[in-house]
Amino acid sequence: MLFTQDSLDRLAAGELDLAFRRWRRPAVRTGTALRTRVGVLEVGEVVVVAEASVTDRDARRAGYADRAELLARQRPGEDRQLYRIGLRFAGADPRTELRADTDLSAADLDEIVAGLGRLDARSGRGPWTTEILRLIARNPAVRAGDLAARVGRERLRFKADVRKLKERGLTESLEVGYRISPRGRLVLDHLTQAATDPAHPEAG
Template identity: 40%
Template structure:
């Protein structure tokens, strides 16, 4: 399930978020863990809710400016309306911070993707996206890859939590930025010269 950027930002900030959806059967179950661009999250309570029981605080936690905007997003009457509570997973490292062992695990996964493709595409893609968000067309031009192959490769980076997409195109997630920082060489030590 796609989550709005406002929800991901809220989760990345360590706060709970709410998701409202009309489902025949809930897509989330309490205790379920999910990988997102905001880091691993956990599903809390999942319950049916009536639109008239919602508050402005619910709208804000769901990434809406007003309660009316939240209610309008539900669309016409349909399947049962559910509210799911999402929160950062217990013990998870906040998005944008990578433990050394997590960075090492990502390096191994990226190396494996590069070997399977017979070319070093992972770091080049991350470097290109670190400059600015880019559309699929711009990335295809810059990397010389065909769009379908590029889409598959970006999906692999997204599955690792390194890339996300929005209206501007693809960009590095907070964890992608943190990983790029671990890949940069350390500056040379400074020496103090006495006169």
């Protein structure tokens, strides 16, 4: 589910607690945790509703001026149904704290690097994690499609790879593109040092 920044801010403040979407099939289910730029949103009840049952109060709880605006903003299509989605702000995204955590020992860094090595090994196409970290570090706030093209990757697969790095607190998403996190910078510096230090176990 996509939200505007204003809606996210209002959801985090508790001013909104509903969303409406016209879908062919539900894109979320009860209990889903949606990680957003302002924190985690927890999905409550997801139900199909008739347009006639939507009230102005419902619309305001979803961030619209009234039901007419809400309905006008929905995707058209006879094969779609209107879903009413309950939402609750569940707190900060744990990855936010992880991104800022640079209190890492050499052993911690080696463990993170080993985890990246396992991602590389499972990919079936060889090492990619360090390449993507370096690419993002050199090109903050560049569109994902443009970054993907630079490394010969399809955009959606490239974004899936970046999400794996994001889960480890190494990158973060911006309005456009990405940037490397403080933790990611530390890991990248460690990788660079390892590559130039013959005595380091990762070198060679």
